[in-house]
């Protein structure tokens with residue numbers, strides 16, 4: 450599902466050069482649940498963004514679901530992401546002016562589906578995360594755990610094969626965090642989604658198939 454070879458990422462400004470990733474080689478099989486840990490600033494988000502085609506490496510090859518992306522335009526990348534990848538962030542990134550169900554429908558707007566089909570798929574995704582009874586609410590009316598469940602519904606509404614989560618439980622207490630983890634495990638085990646999750650929490654990492662540790666941009670485990 451994911452194959453990274455000799456990935457390097459260097460951020461350059463006029464005065465300073467930051468090596469965010471250094472010689473990363475990583476393969477993730479279809480159906481795996483991988484966690485990534487490491488101290489703040491070690492390159493976890495950079496790595497996840499490269500896997501998610503939100504950022505390009507300075508050196509090295511990225512292959513996702515059999516495709517490489519050397520000659521893709523931004524538009525082609527966006528289309529590939531929309532079809533294949535669901536993103537979940539620590540701070541939810543919901544749109545406050547839209548209802549829960551409208552938030553969840555957003556990724557489908559870029560596809561050729563009818564309003565009715567979009568509604569049905571969004572309702573099914575909300576059902577899956579246990580929020581069928583909150584469709585007409587607005588994000589401000591939800592708890593943190595509920596907001597993250599909406600964000601997960603939005604990430605999975607298009608049935609992506611790959612789910613990327615950047616500290617999805619980082620803003621939640623342990624009870625809500627465990628609920629989010631249960632949902633991600635369920636998507637992995639029932640729907641065979643491949644999941645890559647950045648986490649600070651050893652207990653969350655223990656529940657996944659495999660752990661990769663980064664330190665200063667390098668893989669140390």
Ligand SMILES: Nc1ncnc2c1ncn2[C@@H]1O[C@H](COP(=O)(O)OP(=O)(O)O)[C@@H](O)[C@H]1O
Nearest residue numbers: 460467468469488489490491492493494495496
């Ligand atoms: N857009 C950017 N410009 C310059 N430096 C960046 C940028 N994004 C991240 N970095 C630097 O790259 C390193 C890795 O950052 P990041 O991947 O966000 O770490 P983590 O997610 O592990 O906390 C850090 O030193 C950070 O300051």
Ligand SMILES: [Mg+2]
Nearest residue numbers: 493494495615
């Ligand atoms: Mg980060």
